[in-house]
Amino acid sequence: MAFSVDESGNITLIQGDSGTVLVSGLNTDKNYAVYFAIQDKNRKPVINEMVINSNKSPEVVFELSGELTDLLEVKGDETVRVYYYGIKVCDTDDFLEDTLIVADGKIGSVNTITVYPKKVEGI
Numbered sequence: 001m002a003f004s005v006d007e008s009g010n011i012t013l014i015q016g017d018s019g020t021v022l023v024s025g026l027n028t029d030k031n032y033a034v035y036f037a038i039q040d041k042n043r044k045p046v047i048n049e050m051v052i053n054s055n056k057s058p059e060v061v062f063e064l065s066g067e068l069t070d071l072l073e074v075k076g077d078e079t080v081r082v083y084y085y086g087i088k089v090c091d092t093d094d095f096l097e098d099t100l101i102v103a104d105g106k107i108g109s110v111n112t113i114t115v116y117p118k119k120v121e122g123i
Contacts, residue, residue: 001015002116003069004019008105009102009105010113011085012113014115014117015072015116016069017069018066020064021061022101023087026054028057028072030054033051033090034052034087035051035089035090036051048081060086069115072115073115074117080116083113083115084112084113087099087102087111
């Protein structure tokens with residue numbers, strides 16, 4: 001499989017391949033809005049933020065389509081390009097927002113998406 005998430009929450013993929021990102025451990029007391037965003041090295045957003053309502057579930061799954069990961073460009077002279085992602089949980093009833101610290105990260109640590117160039121176009 002050419003899309004993986006390691007134990008530290010870092011994602012590795014081939015540009016244009018699809019996969020999923022599981023966010024678990026959510027409190028089931030409320031319906032949270034969970035956001036997922038990808039930025040380049042200059043903190044410029046690469047995609048529109050994705051949002052999923054938890055519906056009081058302890059987890060949500062973000063589907064990253066091939067069309068979406070195709071936006072994660074690897075330039076012709078590069079063998080790999082690194083992007084960054086973040087996840088935020090919002091309680092709209094109490095107007096609270098919390099950026100999640102993924103896996104064993106700490107405040108200020110980054111969550112990476114390492115992208116390798118396409119090998120074949122496909123569909």
